[in-house]
Amino acid sequence: MANVHDRLEPPERLVRTLSSGPAYGEAAQQWLARLPITVQEYLERWELTPERVRTPGGRTSLVVLVRRSDGTPAALKLGLPDGTPVREHAALVHWDGRHAVQVLDADPAAGALLLERLHGEVSLRSLAEPKAQLEAAATLQRLWVPPPADHPFPSVAEHTAALAGGLRELCEEPWAVVDEALELREALAAGETGEEPVLLHGEFEQGSVLAGERAPWLAIAPRPLVGERAYDVAWLVRDRLDTLLASPGAAAIARRRVAKLADSLDVDGERLRGWALFRATVAGVHEAAAGRRRQGELLLEFAGLL
Structure with a gap:
């Protein structure tokens, strides 16, 4: 039994994030300390047999690869019960398996989702x-x-207003791009897009689309919002960041990527550039503040290229 308990321990990445990030407090520590017990409770409630914990895993959630009572593979995801799993569950239920992972069972208020097993690697x-x-x-x-x-x-406006609040105070160095990012957000949030708001994934990148059995590619881990499509495309602009920044003419590559994505997804190129700059700046400042300085500097450098 001790071996089973060991297999349910939170991975290092999750422990490190919740221990160092400025956004996490005592409640997160208590949730983390109790996590192996919580996992066991849901294994019993949903009659699941654990195989292994996915590593390195997410920064704010634990995923255990499991088998249901009929032998069907599945994934038990436990996230901080801060409202995020409730919204994730609502979006996945609304998509109902169309181009996104399917929900098999859920206790969203407690942060527990049982999802179809995809090819995580x-x-x-x-x-x-x-x-x-x-x-x-x-x-x-x-x-x-x-x-x-x-x-x-x-909404995108509500979410980004919260992100913008206190951004300068988090920034330990006088990055000029922070002022530009905040000014851009004000203009973008106030501007008319001429399109109907849609359900957005919220954290869409190449790594959040996995191979599946019933469909070639399925999206996972939404942080859903409602608003304009250009906001959702912004993270694709900075995908494979290390490779992009190491390439000759990185600024030109970034601008071409904005133009190509705007064209292929029929969004306004300038709004896409603005949201990409804002989101990269926010992420960079938060990464640096959490002690992940190199990644923070790369994101801020990328924002400067835009």
């Missing part, structure tokens, strides 16, 4: 970059549907 990043971007764009476009009535999802 095979994401779009396993493809050559041009092919990966084509597949990513096709998947993302199909997720853009009208949100359900009385949905729990924040």
Whole structure:
């Protein structure tokens, strides 16, 4: 039994994130300490047999590969019960397996989701970059549907206002791009897009699309919002960041990527550039503040190129 308990221990990445990030406090520590017990409770409740914990895993959730009572493979995901799993569950239920992972069972208020098993080791990043971007764009476009009535999802304007608040205070160095990012957000949030708001994935990148059995590619781990499509495309602009920044003419490559994505997904190129710059800046400042300085500097350098 001790061996089973050991297999349910949180991976190092999750422990490190919740221990160092400025956004996490005592409640997160208590959730983390109790996590092996929580996993065992859901294994028993849903009659699951554990195989192993996915590593390195996410920064705020634990995924255990399991078998259901009939032998069907599945994935038990436990996230911080901070409202994020409730919104993730609502989006996945609304998509109902269309181009996204299927929900098999759930206790969203407690942060527990039982999901269909995908090939976690095979994401779009396993493809050559041009092919990966084509597949990513096709998947993302199909997720853009009208949100359900009385949905729990924040708007892009609300979400980015919260991100912008206190950004300068988090920034330990006087990065000029921070001022530009905040000014751009104000203009983008206030501007008219001329399009109907749609359900957005919220954290869409090549790594959040995995190979499946019932469909070639399925999206996972949404942080859903409602708003304009250009916001959802922004993370694709900075995909494979290390390779992009190491390439000669990185700024020109970044601008071409913005133009190609804007054209293929029919979004406004300037709005896409603005959201990509804002999101990269926010992510860079938060990474640096959490002690992941190198990644933070890379993101801020990338934002400067835009």
